[in-house]
């Protein structure tokens with residue numbers, strides 16, 4: 098998707114340039130303009146990727162992947178904007194403008210006030226967004242401001258760019274990108290609660306599984322959500338702050354009640370532990386591509402869940418009770434020690450009753466250290482027709498993914514979720 102959008106932008110810009118009746122090609126302005134077109138393209142794709150729409154997420158291979166992609170595209174777009182400005186500076190200064198005119202809003206009657214304001218808005222936004230220690234909700238609210246900045250940047254390109262002015266198809270494409278990015282932003286930031294796939298549930302039970310883990314069991318009030326095992330939902334408690342927190346589903350789609358298993362780490366999750374039976378809960382989703390059914394061609398599955406990262410595998414195992422799609426599965430539950438393995442007993446019970454053949458191992462890092470890719474590959478040998486699903490904290494998952502890749506495992510066989518949306 099990203100490569101396709103960038104290709105269209107580039108081809109249209111080249112064709113537009115060729116058609117322009119210009120005495121000479123400026124090595125600064127021409128490429129500088131292309132950089133801004135790329136920046137708008139990447140911003141539009143980024144906004145689309147984070148729209149949290151069920152219709153759009155398949156274009157990115159699932160919302161979890163889309164969010165991972167946006168982490169790379171966002172900084173790339175900002176870098177392109179800065180480069181674009183730097184490339185425009187020499188010819189504009191040569192034309193007699195001062196730095197103040199170009200970069201400082203209201204500097205003089207000729208100052209490029211609108212354009213420099215958009216630039217400053219983006220730079221200040223970037224400063225806040227990448228500042229360490231910003232609470233997640235503050236960071237998320239900050240992302241809500243990206244829409245107006247994107248619109249400002251788009252307006253700047255459309256009304257200033259000479260190639261855009263001269264070449265109708267490129268202008269149309271830019272309008273299209275502006276529309277897509279703005280619509281995605283409006284859906285996510287302004288209309289989500291009403292327009293997104295929302296299901297009304299009630300708290301059926303809050304089951305304490307360990308000192309820091311609970312199961313939130315919810316009963317549908319009307320429509321029941323249909324989902325694939327391994328997917329996740331956003332949970333919102335009406336009446337409280339408008340927070341949407343993602344949790345993997347740890348129940349089976351065959352069950353009437355919906356369950357999420359939650360580690361108590363901060364305000365929202367700790368408050369969830371005190372939710373009252375009968376309390377309304379809104380559930381948005383399901384989202385994500387972390388589901389074995391999308392990888393039906395892998396008949397042998399290696400599943401590694403670290404800590405609370407075991408939750409999607411609980412849902413998958415529970416589904417195994419009713420699923421006759423036989424697979425060979427190896428499952429590792431990686432925990433610090435026995436006191437931090439609240440789902441061990443449940444998994445052992447499920448493994449006994451599962452339709453597929455499951456080899457299960459509880460791996461305690463306090464005794465054995467972290468498992469390596471080599472440990473896993475040796476245990477599941479011969480290592481041929483398989484897919485590897487990993488879930489847990491970003492550092493753990495990232496480290497194991499790197500090890501598998503270094504050991505020669507093809508990237509397309511690795512499927513991971515890292516419970517991280519930053």
Ligand SMILES: Cc1cc2nc3c(=O)[nH]c(=O)nc-3n(C[C@H](O)[C@H](O)[C@H](O)COP(=O)(O)OP(=O)(O)OC[C@H]3O[C@@H](n4cnc5c(N)ncnc54)[C@H](O)[C@@H]3O)c2cc1C
Nearest residue numbers: 233341342343344345358359360363364365366408516517
């Ligand atoms: C796809 C996905 C699936 C997840 N599944 C589970 C699960 O099954 N069980 C579980 O216990 N946890 C899961 N998490 C993590 C869970 O969403 C956070 O632990 C929870 O939102 C923390 O909120 P808090 O206010 O209690 O903690 P805080 O102290 O506010 O946040 C702790 C960390 O959680 C993350 N976080 C906080 N708020 C949000 C939010 N609204 N959206 C996204 N991330 C946020 C941030 O990284 C933050 O640094 C999942 C996360 C993702 C992205």
